[in-house]
Amino acid sequence: MKRYSLLHLLLSMFLGLFIALGNTACSTDTKNSTIIIYPAPSNEILSKDYTLEVNGQKVDIYLAKIADVENPPSWTLDPKDVGGPYSFSYFDFSGEVNIKITSLNKSLDNLVIRPLLAGIEPKVDGNTLTFSISKPCKLSIEPDGRLEPLLIFANPLEINPPKQGEPSVIYFGPGIHKPENINLSSGQILYISGGAVVKGGVSVSGDNVKIMGRGILCGNDWPWRKGPGSMIGMREATNVTVDDIILRGSWGWTIPIYNCDSIAITNVKLVCSKNPNDDGINPCNSQRVYVRDCFIRTDDDCIAMKGINLGSNNDNIEYITVENCLLWSDRARVFLLGHESRAQYMRHITLRNIDILHFNMSPFLFEPGEEMSIEDVLVENVTAFADYPIQSGEKTFDFIRLKPAVNQYMKNQVPGKINNVHFKNISLTGEEKEGWYPIWVTGADPEHKVTNVTFENITWFNHKLDEQSPQVKIDNNTTNIHFINSGDK
Known part of the structure; x- marks a missing residue:
């Protein structure tokens, strides 16, 4: 059996704590708002098309691939027609927050924010726009229509999320994980925390299953039709809830x-x-x-x-x-x-x-x-x-x-x-x-x-x-x- 010295163990614990703190969600309370920001994993490739600040705090922006398939059939999309990878970001909040977005590569002369029914009327100064929101929403910031927009997912605050180590909970904390196959049966909970990117597919059967969290279930590593099952595949299941997570790049x-x-x-x-x-x-x-x-x-x-x-x-x-x-x-x-x-x-x-x-x-x-x-x-x-x-x-x-x-x-x-x-x-x-x-x-x-x-x-x-x-x-x-x-x- 491999033995570790006390000094080695202490150093390992300190390093683990340091890494965890570096990936921990940042919570800020002001008189009128609470904001939870989840840093992206350090080796996640982030968007270079936009920057985003919420109440002056930087929020990481992820990328979603589009029309990225080898030897595509003739009926698929041509990448040049739908633009390159598009951007998305997320955070939790309550109260009223101020949003500041800078477009690094596209003019805002033809900016549209969808859905129009949200009634967002931003102030635009050059390539920067600002506006406020006071309730959870999903917005598509579109300098050039459907081409390379920024999606913003402004979530409500989490209430009593499960904790790591609780019975029947499969827990993924911040960072990149590649379990590939996750099988859920009766009574189990899959929790993907904010700041987590979980690469794999989930199979669900049985009763009373929950999938939840603020993080990302990601299929980018698998080509078309070659992934492990489905991103979330359910068969012969009852009373299943799927709440709040992001699914990216399905195969x-x-x-x-x-x-x-x-x-x-x-x-x-x-x-x-x-x-x-x-x-x-x-x-x-x-x-x-x-x-x-x-x-x-x-x-x-x-x-x-x-x-x-x-x-x-x-x-x-x-x-x-x-x-x-x-x-x-x-x-x-x-x-x-x-x-x-x-x-x-x-x-x-x-x-x-x-x-x-x-x-x-x-x-x-x-x-x-x-x-x-x-x-x-x-x-x-x-x-x-x-x-x-x-x-x-x-x-x-x-x-x-x-x-x-x-x-x-x-x-x-x-x-x-x-x-x-x-x-x-x-x-x-x-x-x-x-x-x-x-x-x-x-x-x-x-x-x-x-x-x-x-x-x-x-x-x-x-x-x-x-x-x-x-x-x-x-x-x-x-x-x-x-x-x-x-x-x-």
């Missing part, structure tokens, strides 16, 4: 949820778009999935609901809620419902209070097949900004498409059905271009129809839409499709 589907019940994902930030097929959150054959107060940027679909498997007690996709979220898809759809779905129903879906910062293909694509019925869907209070596809050629995309379909993903080559869908208070903004982003409703045949769809207060580039609008196309095999605008009798 495939980021959070797939297979045959699960009662899943809550809150204040989670996905800074992806490194690889194709990096869907954000995929409820598959699952029930009672709640996604709240999240930020999702992906190359592929932000939220894709699928009914892939058959054979469990309940294969339906039911009671799915996505609300109070910021969504951004660089290449694909924002909400995709119906592909790869062999369940009987996809129903009781609520999508509300959504700000779509940027999108490429149709933001709302409902295409059920294999006899599955999409029904009882409410889409409410959505603002979407259209900055148009980067690579589309002559092809244009719909804003909303409701169309039972047959496609290459289906085992049974038959369409599905759509019934009882309500779009309410939906606004498409940006620059209007002829032929782009219409609403298209069409059935497949008399047995696979679209029925009972209401469009209420739909604003299309400042135009209120109705059945006669040129931007609306209602085809055959549809029943009871109608528009309502405020003031209509």
